[in-house]
Amino acid sequence: MQKLGDFKLPQFFNYPPYFTLQPVRDTREKQIQLWKDLILDYCKTHHIFVIGLEDQDFPLFSNPAIERSLTYEAREAFLSALVAQGRAEWLDKSRRKCLVLWHRIQDWANIVLDFVKDNGLEDSVMTVEEIRTGIESRGTELHGIDRTVLMRALKMLEQKGKLAIFKGTTADDEGVKFSI
Amino acid sequence: MRRRPGIGGLQNAAASRDQYRLLGENVAKIRTDLMKEQLTTFRTQLEDFARKHKNDIRKNPAFRSQFHNMCTKVGVDPLASNKGFWAELLGIGDFYYELGVQIVDICLATRPHNGGLINLQELCSLLRQRRKSDREAVSEDDCLRAISKLKVLGNGYEVISVGKRKLVRSVPTELNKDHNEILELAQAQGFVTVPEVERRLSWTTGRAIDAFDTLLDEGLAMIDDGHKDGVRRYWFPCVSSISAPLGADS
Numbered sequence: 192m193q194k195l196g197d198f199k200l201p202q203f204f205n206y207p208p209y210f211t212l213q214p215v216r217d218t219r220e221k222q223i224q225l226w227k228d229l230i231l232d233y234c235k236t237h238h239i240f241v242i243g244l245e246d247q248d249f250p251l252f253s254n255p256a257i258e259r260s261l262t263y264e265a266r267e268a269f270l271s272a273l274v275a276q277g278r279a280e281w282l283d284k285s286r287r288k289c290l291v292l293w294h295r296i297q298d299w300a301n302i303v304l305d306f307v308k309d310n311g312l313e314d315s316v317m318t319v320e321e322i323r324t325g326i327e328s329r330g331t332e333l334h335g336i337d338r339t340v341l342m343r344a345l346k347m348l349e350q351k352g353k354l355a356i357f358k359g360t361t362a363d364d365e366g367v368k369f370s371i
Numbered sequence: 372m373r374r375r376p377g378i379g380g381l382q383n384a385a386a387s388r389d390q391y392r393l394l395g396e397n398v399a400k401i402r403t404d405l406m407k408e409q410l411t412t413f414r415t416q417l418e419d420f421a422r423k424h425k426n427d428i429r430k431n432p433a434f435r436s437q438f439h440n441m442c443t444k445v446g447v448d449p450l451a452s453n454k455g456f457w458a459e460l461l462g463i464g465d466f467y468y469e470l471g472v473q474i475v476d477i478c479l480a481t482r483p484h485n486g487g488l489i490n491l492q493e494l495c496s497l498l499r500q501r502r503k504s505d506r507e508a509v510s511e512d513d514c515l516r517a518i519s520k521l522k523v524l525g526n527g528y529e530v531i532s533v534g535k536r537k538l539v540r541s542v543p544t545e546l547n548k549d550h551n552e553i554l555e556l557a558q559a560q561g562f563v564t565v566p567e568v569e570r571r572l573s574w575t576t577g578r579a580i581d582a583f584d585t586l587l588d589e590g591l592a593m594i595d596d597g598h599k600d601g602v603r604r605y606w607f608p609c610v611s612s613i614s615a616p617l618g619a620d621s
Contacts (some may be wrong), residue, residue, distance in 0.1 A: 203484075208593035208606040209561075215587050221483045259597040 195250050198236050201229060210259035212268055226269040231278060235293035239281065240337035242270065242289045271287035290339065304353065305370065306333055309350050315371045384528035413445055425503065432510030439516070463561040470509065470517035473498055478541035486590030488543030494539055534558050538609055544589045549582040552595060562595065562604040
């Protein structure tokens, strides 16, 4: 089985027709399902949050071994399907960049809660950057999380009264007071 | 018998005919009885043989196949029922039943990819992978027998020949001669193009595209517009093996 680093690629990735958007509805639906799963899986394994549709280097968009690449139309179709399913969001109106939610925002919120409990931070204050890149986050899924995604999760928790977000001392950093 | 004129002569002739007829019937009956006796002897000997070689029949696919051929010649079907001498002695009914269930499973699992048509070779290979822990080896012959039993149940499973290969069909799709010819062409590289069909089969473009459209609609074919020569390729999952690595085509 072909691998990208340690990631095992599924069989269909080596079959040329899967790189062409299929015209027959049933076949296309199966094709889309396969690609959706692959994209989510790959992004989760590699902690990838944003996919640029024009990014020539994104490994899933082409398979040099069979000399095939996904057309722009195909890429858009697969990512749109993820968006429709609630597992991704377009970051711009022209649909050039896509935020991949291999964990849903709700899941991220729960991960933050677990993180707080695991580290005894129930009444403390942290900056958003510390949550993202601090020592405590190392080894957890929170480490290196996309800032946009983290803010969304934090705002969700704020609405539930689990924390309060406030502006920090510098213009571009924000802090969080947990009250779990 | 000397022919005698008159009524007496006629009566005699009739009586002789009757006697000849009776004799003829007797001879036929004797022949039939003899044959029946021979057949019974043969069957008994076959049963003895089966008893003695039970293990070989179970474990060795080639031997099993020969055994089946012998049975067919004698008019015995070990798989006819799950009860009775043969099934109990050999447990063969269960073996093929189980095989049948696994085959249906595999066909269902691969249907999204190949549209309900699978290469017999690949089916057997997947079957063997599944049965790795089982001591009994499985041959293509076994697969075919299990599938023929499935047919009897009316599951719509059928084996069709395309070129040199056998394909197992698990959906009601009927393939006509044009479709068959395309599948046969596809066996070489796993795909076919319209120009190739026009050239090798001398078809019109319209005829080729019609056939391809049907095969696409049935889920048996997929299009591929990605080759740098810009020619659309029609791929047929049922003639390739999912597990075989596919290199780039030139």
